[in-house]
Structures are given as C-alpha cells and as structure tokens.
Amino acid sequence: MNGSADRILRIFDLVLALLGLVVLAPFWLVRALLALMGTGRVFDRTLVLGRDRRSFLRLNFAGPWLGRNLAALFNILRGDLAIAGPRPLTAAEAVAVPPAAEIRFGVRPGLFSPYQLQQRTGIAYDSESELDRRFVEQQSVGTSLGLIVRSLIAGWVGGGKALPILPQLDFFGVPIVNTTMTEAVDWIAVRATQAPNLCSTEKQEKALLAFVNPDCLNIAYTHDRYRSVLQQAARVLPDGIGIKVGCRIRGLGLAANVNGTDLFPRLCERAARDGFSLFLLGARPGIAEQVAKNMQARYPGLRIAGLQHGYFEPDEEDAIMARINTSGAGVLLVAFGVPRQELWLADHQAILRPPVCMGVGGLFDFYSGRIPRAPLWLREIGLEWTWRLIQEPGRMWRRYLLGNPLFLYRVWKQDRGKVKS
Ligand code: UDP
Numbered sequence: 001m002n003g004s005a006d007r008i009l010r011i012f013d014l015v016l017a018l019l020g021l022v023v024l025a026p027f028w029l030v031r032a033l034l035a036l037m038g039t040g041r042v043f044d045r046t047l048v049l050g051r052d053r054r055s056f057l058r059l060n061f062a063g064p065w066l067g068r069n070l071a072a073l074f075n076i077l078r079g080d081l082a083i084a085g086p087r088p089l090t091a092a093e094a095v096a097v098p099p100a101a102e103i104r105f106g107v108r109p110g111l112f113s114p115y116q117l118q119q120r121t122g123i124a125y126d127s128e129s130e131l132d133r134r135f136v137e138q139q140s141v142g143t144s145l146g147l148i149v150r151s152l153i154a155g156w157v158g159g160g161k162a163l164p165i166l167p168q169l170d171f172f173g174v175p176i177v178n179t180t181m182t183e184a185v186d187w188i189a190v191r192a193t194q195a196p197n198l199c200s201t202e203k204q205e206k207a208l209l210a211f212v213n214p215d216c217l218n219i220a221y222t223h224d225r226y227r228s229v230l231q232q233a234a235r236v237l238p239d240g241i242g243i244k245v246g247c248r249i250r251g252l253g254l255a256a257n258v259n260g261t262d263l264f265p266r267l268c269e270r271a272a273r274d275g276f277s278l279f280l281l282g283a284r285p286g287i288a289e290q291v292a293k294n295m296q297a298r299y300p301g302l303r304i305a306g307l308q309h310g311y312f313e314p315d316e317e318d319a320i321m322a323r324i325n326t327s328g329a330g331v332l333l334v335a336f337g338v339p340r341q342e343l344w345l346a347d348h349q350a351i352l353r354p355p356v357c358m359g360v361g362g363l364f365d366f367y368s369g370r371i372p373r374a375p376l377w378l379r380e381i382g383l384e385w386t387w388r389l390i391q392e393p394g395r396m397w398r399r400y401l402l403g404n405p406l407f408l409y410r411v412w413k414q415d416r417g418k419v420k421s
Contacts, residue, residue: 001107001139012141013083013108016148017076028070035062043071048088051108056080058088072111084144084151085110086132101129103136110144112151120154121382122244122257125181125266150380157382158244163253169238171246172221172414174212174230176238184237184258185266191355192276192330207234208345209358211260214242214407215399216338221410226339229346237263241382242404246411260360264367267331268295268302277303279324279354282310282335283364290368305329310336325353332357335364 001009021028035042039062046058058081059071075081081088088109089097097104114131118124124131135143169176177184191207210233212220220227230236238244239259247254271278280288292304305327308320324332332354334341341359349357365371374387385404389396 001136005140008141009082009139009144010079012144013076016083017073021073021077024070024073027067028073031061031065031067031070034065038063038065044068046090048090048109049094049105050080050088051105053094053105055091069111076111080108082108082110082144084112084147085139086136087113087116087128097129101133104129104132107136107139110147112148114147117147117151117154117380120151120158121241121380122158122254123262123379125256125262146377150377153381157241159248163248163251165253165255169243169247169252169254171212171217171243171411173227174217174220174236176212176236176243178238178255179258180256181258181263181266184235184263185270187235188267188331188356188358189270189274189276192271193274194330194355205234206349206352206354207356208232208342208349209234209356210236210342211239211258211359211361212236212243213240213259214246215403218403218407218410219339223339226342229339229342232346233342240385242385242407244382246408249408249411250415260358260363261366261373264333264360264363265295265298268299271330272299272302275303276330277305277328279306279308279327279329279332280304280335280364281308281320281324281332282341282360283362283368284370285309285311287364287368287370288335290370291364294367294369310334321348321351325351329354330356333360333363334358335360335362337361 032042041062044060044062046060047055048058050056056075056078059074060068061071072081076083085107086104086109094105113128114135115124115128118131135147165178167178169178179187188207188209208229210216210230212230216239220230237258237260238254238256240257244254244257268278280291282288283291286309288307288309292307296302296304306323306329308323312320332345332352334345334357336344336359338359338361341361345352345357345359362371366373371391374384378384378387385400389400
C-alpha cells in the first residue's frame, strides 16, 4: 500500500474511532466501571502481532459482559489497530501464516476482519490467510467501510458470540450433522472413490445425502414420509442462515452453513483431483449440459459421467436409472426440488449404484447461469434469501415471508418442549 493510501486509511480510522468514543462515552465509562468492580481491573491485555509483526498489547474490557471489544478504541487511537483489517494474531498463530499471505503483516490488523465476518454467517469456507490476502490486496476506505458495515449487520443476523457446537443438531426429529465444509467434502470424496460396481445394496453401504433449509424443515414437520427419509439418510447437512438463527434460539452454535450451492464447486474440484465422476440429473433441458460445460472449464479434468434433464416421462425412468448405473458415477446429484428429489432417491435407492446420491434443489440453475446467485456481500450478511425472494417473488414469498418466521416459531416451541421433537 502506498504512503498516501495509508494516510487516508489512518485518518478514516481516527475519525471513526473518535466519533465512536464520543457517541459511546457513557457506555464506555459504565463498562470500564463494571470491569473494575467485577474483576478488580479495567482491561485484559493480550500480546499480539501488528503491522510488520511488531508486538502490541490488544486491550479488551475485563469480564465476560457485553462490550469487551470497545476497549480496542484505544488501540485504534494509538495506531496499533485499524478498524478493518486482518485479525491480530498471537505469535503462535502467526507461525502458521503461509508465505503467500505474508502481505497481511504489511497493514495494521483490524478490529473487524474478513474471516470473522464470514464466520458470523457460517460461510468462512476458505482459509483465513487467503481471505486476509484478498482483503489486503484491495484495501481502501471503501472496502474497509464495506467490511465494517457488513460485520455489524452479520453480527446482528448471525450473532457474534461463540456458542457451544454439538456434533449433531435436531430440528423436529430431523438429525442434522453439524460439520464444516471441508469435512463434508472429504466425507463424500471418501465414499465416491469406492468402486461403483461393488456398490450393490448387499456389498457396500450407499449414502443418501440431503441438505435442509428452514423451508425443508417446515415441509418435514408435516410430511411424514419426507421426514422419515431424512431420518434414514446417511447425512443431512444444514443449509442457510435460518438454521444458524434456529441454533441461536437454542443457545447452540452452527459449525458452518454447509449448503449444496457452496459445496458443489468444492466437490467438482475434489472430483477432478481424486478422479471420481458426477452424474447430473434434473432441471430443465439443456441446463445440466451447461453446468457440465461451465464446471469442466473451471476444473479441468472433471469427469461428468452423464446428464439428464428432470422433465422425463415415468416410462423413461428405468432407462435413465440404467444409464446412471452403467455410467460409473461416484456421485449422483438430483435436482428435482424438495421433497421430490429425496423421495425419488429413497424410492430407487435399492437400484441406484452411485456410492453417494444427493438432492441439490435449484443448484443447476445457478451454475448454468440461468439464475444469477446472490452477490458475496449479501451472502456475508446472511440475506441471500432476500435475493431469491426478489428474483421469484410469486413462488418464494410464502417460503420466506411466512416460512422463515414459522420455522423460528416452531424451533422456539420445540425448545420449550411444547411440540413434537
Ligand atoms: N425440476 C425438475 N423436474 C421437475 C420439477 C422441477 O427437474 O419435474 C427442477 C427445476 O427445473 C429446478 C429444480 O428442480 O431446477 C428445483 O428448483 P427449486 O429452486 O425449486 O429447488 P429448491 O428450492 O427445492 O432447492
């Protein structure tokens, strides 16, 4: 970063920090007093690395109460911290920073960081170093301000507090695996690299995988067969900010928002690397072909074992399943929409040979380019659903405007043991 850009950023930080200090002065004083009375000291100090790996003491108000971070305004005024930037690391954490991300030490670390932003809404799939590197390369007053605003909204939507993460969640009797994106892709890859021809019902276990968002769980709440298919699936993964908010109502944390749309490119990358292939079934004619083309261009070496649109006649079904079974696909992705895709997979599980079969909803429409996906900034603040609502208001208003509050209400009720669980 050149000298004048650096000075402008410093002025920006000073103005915001002074403004914050003036506006928050009463709260600041009360919080300092609370710390003193509750713990016998005002500040907690942590030794961390700043710009050019110079150490400084990062201040927090002592005690577990709200507003711990406010003490960092001092660090900002002193010039140790910026408001937006890579998270200040301890010396032990800094050892793990790869040389490609060394650029993160060329700027002041920040009170709000790109990685912490994505963690708040459960979409921090890439490494922290990578996100820091990308942020620092484009850092300006505009990008810093954007990060601050998004962090404040994401903190409100997704919650800033770390909550206990249990390995499994339960919403209305549907067990959901609480895992990370990396583990979810590993899990699929391990199974998909099994020889598909060995994968008859008797010899090896085949895995049915489903993603659920609040709309799916609302359906499962009243649709007994769908709920039972989800209960018997090898894995159900959490899709969307609604599940995170549902977890918060229960005082629990969500490890990550492991939705199909974010998982798909990572699965393609892994399939290209590990050599297993994908069969794409579903969506309108021509869509799966376009998805295959786009993903093969992005991940050279990716093998698409077969393609089939989702508007076939019932009498074509046997031939389609025969095609899937002889294709050697490691993963079958079915995009018929919820709950049809899961019911179809459960009905044909005994016949289908791919080691992993999963329902993916409208995913092909996104990756074919037919429907544009919400921009990253909207996903970072947990409002991807508003994008879907604007795109297809006629179809989506019920799902989001009625479905989201209904889901949260049911979670709240379930938590109090007043409804079936
Ligand atoms: N679809 C299909 N066959 C059908 C009905 C729907 O292949 O008979 C496809 C449709 O083209 C779309 C997907 O299923 O690509 C469902 O998308 P939606 O956004 O409704 O999925 P969800 O919201 O359930 O994830």
